[in-house]
Amino acid sequence: MKIFVLVKEVPDTYGDRRLNLETGLVDRNASEPVLDEITERALEVALEYADANPGTQVVALSMAPESATPSVRRALAIGAESAVQIVHDDLAGADLGLTAEVLAAAIRRGGADLVITGNVSTDGSGGVIPSMIAEHLGFAQLTALSAVEIGSGSVSGTRASDFGAQPVSAQLPAVISITEAFPEARFPNFKGIMAAKKKPLEVLSLADLGVQADPSAAPRTIMTSVSEKPPRAAGVKITDEGDAGAQLAEFLVQNRLV
Amino acid sequence: MSYPENAILVLVDVTPTGEAASSTAALIGAAAQIGTPVALVVAPAGIAQAAVDAAASAGAVSVLTAEADASALTVPVVDALEAAYNAVQPDAVLVSNSIAGRDVAGRFAARTRAALAVDAVGLSRDEEGVVAHHSVFGGAYRVNSAATYGAPVITVRQGAVDARAEAQPLNVETLAVSPSGMPAALAGEVAIVEKASSRPELRGATRVVSGGRGLGSKEQFVLVEQLADTLSAAVGASRAAVDAGFVPQSHQVGQTGVSVSPQLYVALGISGAIQHRAGMQTSKMIVAINKDPDAPIFDVADFGIVGDVFKVVPQAIEALEARKK
Numbered sequence: 001m002k003i004f005v006l007v008k009e010v011p012d013t014y015g016d017r018r019l020n021l022e023t024g025l026v027d028r029n030a031s032e033p034v035l036d037e038i039t040e041r042a043l044e045v046a047l048e049y050a051d052a053n054p055g056t057q058v059v060a061l062s063m064a065p066e067s068a069t070p071s072v073r074r075a076l077a078i079g080a081e082s083a084v085q086i087v088h089d090d091l092a093g094a095d096l097g098l099t100a101e102v103l104a105a106a107i108r109r110g111g112a113d114l115v116i117t118g119n120v121s122t123d124g125s126g127g128v129i130p131s132m133i134a135e136h137l138g139f140a141q142l143t144a145l146s147a148v149e150i151g152s153g154s155v156s157g158t159r160a161s162d163f164g165a166q167p168v169s170a171q172l173p174a175v176i177s178i179t180e181a182f183p184e185a186r187f188p189n190f191k192g193i194m195a196a197k198k199k200p201l202e203v204l205s206l207a208d209l210g211v212q213a214d215p216s217a218a219p220r221t222i223m224t225s226v227s228e229k230p231p232r233a234a235g236v237k238i239t240d241e242g243d244a245g246a247q248l249a250e251f252l253v254q255n256r257l258v
Numbered sequence: 259m260s261y262p263e264n265a266i267l268v269l270v271d272v273t274p275t276g277e278a279a280s281s282t283a284a285l286i287g288a289a290a291q292i293g294t295p296v297a298l299v300v301a302p303a304g305i306a307q308a309a310v311d312a313a314a315s316a317g318a319v320s321v322l323t324a325e326a327d328a329s330a331l332t333v334p335v336v337d338a339l340e341a342a343y344n345a346v347q348p349d350a351v352l353v354s355n356s357i358a359g360r361d362v363a364g365r366f367a368a369r370t371r372a373a374l375a376v377d378a379v380g381l382s383r384d385e386e387g388v389v390a391h392h393s394v395f396g397g398a399y400r401v402n403s404a405a406t407y408g409a410p411v412i413t414v415r416q417g418a419v420d421a422r423a424e425a426q427p428l429n430v431e432t433l434a435v436s437p438s439g440m441p442a443a444l445a446g447e448v449a450i451v452e453k454a455s456s457r458p459e460l461r462g463a464t465r466v467v468s469g470g471r472g473l474g475s476k477e478q479f480v481l482v483e484q485l486a487d488t489l490s491a492a493v494g495a496s497r498a499a500v501d502a503g504f505v506p507q508s509h510q511v512g513q514t515g516v517s518v519s520p521q522l523y524v525a526l527g528i529s530g531a532i533q534h535r536a537g538m539q540t541s542k543m544i545v546a547i548n549k550d551p552d553a554p555i556f557d558v559a560d561f562g563i564v565g566d567v568f569k570v571v572p573q574a575i576e577a578l579e580a581r582k583k
C-alpha cells in the first residue's frame with residue numbers, strides 16, 4: 001500500500017502570526033514556521049498502519065517554498081519513508097484551486113492507494129483541499145474523521161459530521177481527512193533525525209507536474225485588500241475580595257447584558 | 259424556466275431529518291445583499307418539503323430540488339449543484355462553511371474550475387463582481403477576495419452574517435440531474451446529537467459562556483452551564499476542556515473550533531492561549547474569571563476578575579437570579 005500524507009508548513013500558532021499588508025501573504029518571518037499540528041497527526045495515522053503492515057510506503061507531500069524544507073524533513077524524521085516537496089516561484093500566494101491542482105498532480109504522478117490529510121489547516125480555516133483533491137483524482141473522500149480503520153482494499157471510520165457522528169466507508173483509492181481528535185504524532189528521536197538526512201526528498205516544479213499557474217488557465221481567487229484591526233485593549237481588572245460575583249452581576253446589568 | 263439575471267445560487271444544508279439547517283436564513287440573506295437568491299435543496303426522496311418551505315420563507319425567489327440518496331457522501335449533491343449551476347447561470351454560488359458544505363464546495367469548484375473563496379464573514383459587490391470579506395488570524399486582519407473572472411464559489415461562516423431577506427412566495431422546480439459516476443463514500447446513519455436543552459446554538463449566539471480546564475471535572479463543568487442558563491447564553495469551551503472530556507468537541511471555541519463574535523463572552527477558568535483568543539477576541543464584551551492574575555485572557559478582557567470560579571460564579575448567579583424575581 002502506498003499512502004500519501006499531505007503535510008503543510010504553517011506559522012506557529014503560539015507566535016505572532018502576521019500578514020504582509022502589501023502582498024497579503026503570510027509573513028513567514030513573523031513567527032517560527034512549524035509543521036501543521038493536524039497534519040502531523042495525519043502522518044501518525046499512516047505510520048501506525050505502516051508499523052502493523054510491513055511493506056507500506058508512506059510519502060509526505062507538501063507544496064511549500066524552499067524555506068520550508070526543514071519542515072518537510074521533520075516529516076521524514078517522524079517516520080515518513082520519503083517526501084515530495086513542490087517548489088515554484090509562481091506558487092507564492094497560490095489560491096485553493098491551484099494548490100489542489102498541484103497536489104493532485106503530484107499524487108497522480110506517484111500513484112497512491114490512500115491520501116491522508118488534516119481536516120483544516122491551522123493557518124486558515126479552508127478545509128476544502130481534501131475534497132478538491134478527491135475530485136481531481138476521481139477518488140471517494142471521507143472527511144472529518146475522528147476514528148479510522150484502514151483495510152487492504154478499503155477504509156472506514158467515524159465522521160464528525162455537522163449533526164453527529166456518522167459511520168462512513170469507501171473502497172481504495174480514497175482521500176481521508178482527520179480531525180485533531182487523533183493522537184499527537186510520535187516525537188522524532190535522534191535516530192529518526194539522523195535517518196531523515198538520508199531519506200529521499202524529491203523537489204518538483206510546476207513543469208515536472210505539467211500544471212499551469214498562468215492566470216488565464218483558470219479563474220483564481222485573489223486578495224483585493226488587506227487591513228489590520230487594532231489589537232484589543234484590556235479593560236478593568238479586579239481581585240475578588242468576597243464580592244466579585246455581585247460586582248460581576250452589577251457590571252452585566254449596567255451594560256445591559258442581562 | 260428563466261432565472262434572474264443577477265441570480266445567486268445558494269446550496270441549502272439539509273439536516274438528516276430533512277429540515278433546512280440553521281445556516282439557511284443567513285446564507286440566503288447574504289445572497290440577497292449581492293443579487294437575487296435562488297436556492298437548491300438536495301435531499302432523499304420525500305423528505306425535502308420542510309427545507310423547501312424554509313428556503314422560500316428565508317427569501318429564495320425560486321427553489322430547485324433534487325433527490326439524492328443519503329447513503330452516498332457528497333457526490334450526489336455536487337452533481338445536483340452542477341445541474342443547478344448550468345440551469346441558473348448565477349453570478350456566485352454560496353455554500354455554508356459547514357463540514358458537508360465545504361466538501362461540496364471543494365469538489366464543485368475543482369470540477370468546474372471555479373474560483374473558490376472560503377469562510378467569508380460578509381459579501382458585497384463592486385463594479386467587477388462579487389467580493390468576499392474574510393476575518394483572518396482570529397480577526398486580527400480583514401481580507402477581501404474576488405475571482406479573477408467567472409462566478410466564484412464562496413463558503414460563508416456560520417453565524418457571521420446578520421442580513422436577512424424578505425420571504426418569497428413558494429416557487430419550486432424539480433431539477434433533472436445526470437449522475438457524474440464519480441466514486442463516493444458510503445455513509446451510514448448520523449447519530450444525531452440531542453440538543454442538551456433549549457440553550458442557544460454556539461454559532462451565531464449573542465451570549466456565550468465558556469469553560470476551560472480550570473473547571474476541573476465534567477461534574478464541575480455544570481457551573482458553566484448554570485451561568486449560561488442564567489444569561490440565556492450558549493455554552494463554549496477551551497480545547498483543554500474538550501480534551502479532558504468535560505464537553506463534546508462541538509463546543510470548542512478557537513482556531514480549530516468555532517469562531518464566535520457575541521455581544522458577551524464570559525471565559526471561566528480559561529488561560530486565554532492565543533489559539534483560544536483567535537476564536538473569541540472579536541466579541542463585543544469579554545468577561546474573564548481566572549485565579550491567575552497573569553493569565554493572558556486578561557489582556558483582552560473588558561472586565562477581568564482574579565478569583566476562584568467556584569466562589570465568584572455562584573455568587574453572580576445568585577445575584578442575577580435575585581434580580582429576575
Ligand SMILES: Cc1cc2nc3c(=O)[nH]c(=O)nc-3n(C[C@H](O)[C@H](O)[C@H](O)COP(=O)(O)OP(=O)(O)OC[C@H]3O[C@@H](n4cnc5c(N)ncnc54)[C@H](O)[C@@H]3O)c2cc1C
Nearest residue numbers: 470471472496497498512513514515527528529534549567
Ligand atoms: C494547532 C493548535 C490549535 C489549537 N486550537 C485551539 C482551539 O481551537 N481552542 C482552544 O481553546 N485551544 C486551542 N489550542 C490549545 C491552546 O493552546 C491551549 O492549550 C488551550 O486553550 C488551553 O485551555 P485552557 O485555557 O482551558 O487550559 P489551561 O491553559 O490549562 O488554563 C486553565 C486556567 O484555569 C485557571 N484556573 C484553574 N482553576 C481555577 C479556578 N478554580 N478558578 C479560576 N480559574 C482557575 C488557571 O489559572 C488557568 O489559567 C490549540 C493548540 C494548538 C497547538
Ligand SMILES: Nc1ncnc2c1ncn2[C@@H]1O[C@H](COP(=O)(O)O)[C@@H](O)[C@H]1O
Nearest residue numbers: 006062063117118120121126127128129
Ligand atoms: N500546501 C499544502 N501542502 C500540503 N498539504 C496541504 C497544503 N494545503 C493544504 N494541505 C492539506 O489539506 C489539509 C486541509 O487544508 P485546508 O483545506 O487548507 O484547510 C491540510 O491539513 C493538509 O493536509
